[in-house]
Amino acid sequence: MRISCSVVSFHNPPEQIARTLQSVTASLGNIELCLLDNSRTDVLSATACKAGARYVHLPSNPGFGAAHNMAIREAIAGGSDYHLVLNPDIAFGREVIPALVAYMQAHPDVGLVMPDIRYPDGRRQRLCKLLPNPVDLLLRRFMPSLYRASGRLATYELHRSGYDHVMDVPALSGCFMFLRTSVLRQVGGFDEGFFLYMEDFDLSRRIGRVARTVFYPAVSVTHEYQQGSYKNPALLRHHLRSAFRYFNKWGWLFDAERRAVNRRTLTALNRPPLQEAVVEQRK
Secondary structure: OOEEEEEEEOOOOHHHHHHHHHHHHHHOOOOEEEEEEOOOOOOOHHHHHHHOOEEEEOOOOOOHHHHHHHHHHHHHHOOOOEEEEEOOOEEEOOOHHHHHHHHHHHOOOEEEEEEEEEOOOOOEOOOOEOOOOHHHHHHHHHOHHHHHHHOHHHHHOOHHHOOOOOEEOOEOOOOEEEEEHHHHHHHOOOOOOOOOOOHHHHHHHHHHOOOEEEEEEEEEEEEOOOOHHHOOHHHHHHHHHHHHHHHHHHOOOOOHHHHHHHHHHHHHHOOOOOOOOOOOOOO
C-alpha cells in the first residue's frame, strides 16, 4: 500500500512547517511526502530536507489547489492508494494516519475522510458544514452575531450532531483531507480556478457525487486556524472572489442539488448514528 501527502506553504515559519512534517513522518515512516512552497524565497528547503520531504519551490504562487494538484497528479501516476492534503499549521499523533487508513479500508465507499479538528487549547473546531448558500456566507462573514442568534450558524455547522460520531458531511475542511486516490483520479483533483478558499467545498461536493465524504472523530488533530480573511483585506478579496466563482459554478439561490444534499444530511441527524467500526487507539 502506498500513501502520499502534500503540504502547501506560503511564508510559514520553519518551526511550524517542521512540526507538521514531523507529525506526518512519525505517523507513517514510508509516506511519500512533498512540501510545495509558494513563498518568494526557498528558506524552507532545509526544513523539508531534514524531514525527508521532497521540496518544490513555486515562487510564482499558483494558488493552494494548483500547488496541491502537482503532488496529486504525481500520486496518481505513481500508484498511491491514499493521498493526504494537509495545511502547514496542523500537528497530530502517530496514531492518526493508521486509523484513517484502517477506516478507509473497511469502508470502500468512502472517498474522503476528515478527523476531529481541535484548536491548540483543545477546543473543537466545527468544520463539518452543509453545502453553503450565499446568504449563509454573507451573514457568517459580515453579521456574525445576527447569524449566530438566528440559529443558522448552528444548522450550517451541524452543531446538533454533537461531533461525537461518524457521519456523512457534504462540505469538509481542506486543512486535513484524507483521500482515496482512485476517487481523486475520477473527479480530477482541485479546481484550479480557485486561487484560495472554497476549493475544499468544491472538491468535497464533487467527491460527494461519486463516494461518501465522512467525518471520523475517533482520532484528533490540532489546527492553529488563522482565519486570515477576517484580518487581512487581501485575503478577504480572495475569499469573495472564490465565493463568486463557487456560486457561479454551482448556482446561487437556485441549486436543487444543494437543497437535496443538505436536506438528506439534516434528516440523517434525526436518526440514531450508525455504529460503524472505530479503530481502537492505544493510549
